Amino acid sequence: MADESAVPVPGDEQTQATADKKNVTRPDQSYWSLVKHQFRKHRGAVWSLRFIYVLFFVAVFADFLANEKPIACSYKGTFYVPALQEYAVGLHLAKYPPELANADWKTLKYDWKIPAPVQFGSGTPDLSSSFAKPFSFDSGHYLGTDQLGRDLLSGLIHGSRISLAIGFVSMGIAAIIGVLLGAIAGYFGGWVDIAISRLIELFLNFPVFFLIITIVSFMEANIMLVMVVIGATGWMGIARLIRGEVLRIRNMEYITAATSLGFSAPRIILLHVIPNSLAPVLVSIAFGIAGAILIESTLAFLGFGVPLTVVTWGSALNQARSDVTAWWLAIFPGIMIFLTVLSYNLIGDALRDALDPRLRD
């Protein structure tokens, strides 16, 4: 064939990989490597992605970054790793010795200890240091405390877990519902399509936020519930996108080919239609995550959604209402919410551009 000479000898991936690095517009690149290349041109999105990575790291290692228990210590000649052991104790797999079970870890006399960078757990009240000012390095409250004396930085660190979980779990639920319903509506058409389209419109008519507030205020405060409700009311946009894509892809000849080969409808939908219609949904998911985080923050700000003992960015913001002069309680959680939501939006923006073949140069 004509372009055979331009194609590297298959089998030596290394040459191919280095060649890819040298010449990024080679015709034999896969679709996703082109998208990646295009995405990288959006510098804001690249930094946003890095910010989200950092947030992930913080969320995963929150117990080692902000904990009143030391990371490692020696007490009365015995070696402990309390921050790690806490997980085993929590799962009833292990126990602390009796004298440590109810001890105040801050005031214990250790032989030596490696403390966590922030020496306060989240949600541990300490009324003696109510409204501590930020940047007071003697007390260890780097970003100050709220009315109950809970350390703000520790709250932000632990709150990042909830913000990330909210975004991913609720959008995961929304994506699964939306992709399946949208693909079924688009592929089968006819009355199935009409039924699902009307269902989408029905759900779109719910004032989602008030629905969530209603459900959440009737049920016991539970973060899982909030995630499920956000997910179950946020799938319509994705379903519509997928339906439109599937309507286009269903008429492609490779789908006709799959039918002519006797493949079953579920096989065609799952293996041939959905993988080809998923790209625009990524954009929708990125924006959806940002929206979900905002909804959760708003709920927590209003005092719904999470138990009072759990600190989230929204509930930390809520504390700012108790004293207007405690500016740090409004500013720092606000910055975190702002940066995270902005990051997801920038990523969504860049993805939309990168996935759009018309904008490619």
Next chain:
Amino acid sequence: MSNETLLEVTDLKKYFPIKRGLLAKTVGHVKAVNGVTFSIKRGETLGLVGESGCGKTTVGRSILRLVEPTSGSVKFEGREVTTMEGSDMRTLRREMQIIFQDPYSSLNPRITVGGMLSEIIKFHKLRSSDEAVQQRVKELLDVVGLRPEYARRYPHEFSGGQRQRIGIARALSVEPKFIVCDEPVSALDVSIQSQVINLLEDLQKEFELTYLFIAHDLSVVEHIADRVAVMYLGEIVEIADAGELYSNPKHPYTRALLSAVPHPDPRYKPHRIVLSGDVPSPARLPDGCYFHPRCPQVMPQCKMVHPELGDDGTGHVTRCLLYPESTPSAVAAGSRPIQIQTS
């Protein structure tokens, strides 16, 4: 080629409803295929020619049940295809395959060539072990003239001609007896066209395939087809052996098509029959002969009487009132009633 009939299509019709309004009321039908009858012998290639919109693609897809025919019968090796279901249908899928026109939209861009072929082989359980499947993938690529290493590549890494070869490999992967070639070369460069047609001919010899070769271009069909059927507005207007049709075209439409075939010699000035007017809409077919509004040899009765397919005794079948065998009265003496369109 044997004398045994492999595929028999009788009075095949496909009407697409035209829906309007809020309640999607059917206000009419597009008669894409309007009573097509033909048969193909084992090992034969039947060319199906006509301009775009005449229903030739719908015929091909109705035979494979990729669109459900409105009525009519399709018999493959004596078995009725139009009413087949479940496992019978799945078996039939292995015996009849299709090659598509557009080499760009006919391959799933997210799946490698090897992945695509091995999915089919595994789905139909054509090979048991993984090595045997991979071996078969290599074989298939080799058969269509591609290097076995190409199995790891994605469709967008190939040229149009290579993609069409992959499409052929896909059709061959289930070891079919019959392949509908739906304008397989229309989207290719002329230089690649002949390569692909030669490949199709070689494969026909090697695997004893039977083709229904659909094209809008008579010169392409001339090379590969044993017999040629010409379609106009959902009907077959002429069927004859390829040599006979090209040397002695009877229907005015066939003559017009043949006169439009480009000639390699620029000094050759043929008498061009240029048809006036557009093809009528298949939703509102003309009375009488469907071709009469554009026919250069139109007669008064053409506007009233719809001609039948008539055999001149040599297997050359024409649907035109210029020939006595086509007038409905001649046919009426046999079995079929006079068909006068009133709508």
